[in-house]
Amino acid sequence: MSRSAKLFLAIMFCLGLGVSIHGALTWAPADLSKFCAYLLTAILASRLKVALPEITGSISVTFLFILIGVAQLSLGETLLLGATATLAQCYIG
Secondary structure (H helix, E strand, O other): OOHHHHHHHHHHHHHHHHHHHHHHHOOOOOOHHHHHHHHHHHHHHOOOEEEOOOOOOEEEOHHHHHHHHHHHOOHHHHHHHHHHHHHHHHHOO
């Protein structure tokens, strides 16, 4: 791997870690039941894939829940929702 690729990966890792720490430190769930409902639905939807015409591959339905999370949940809740749904997609699907 080239030096520029390693540098890019190191920068992205540090930025992601910083955002994750900030999200964890500023965790403030406004409505825990709504968050749990979104989380459970996102985990269940992580198994679904949508095939788009004229495009090779498919797209996950999880992105809809991440968009909803950005609009209606706090940063920490959205990060946890996205990370959990992604892990569920990797290990369950």
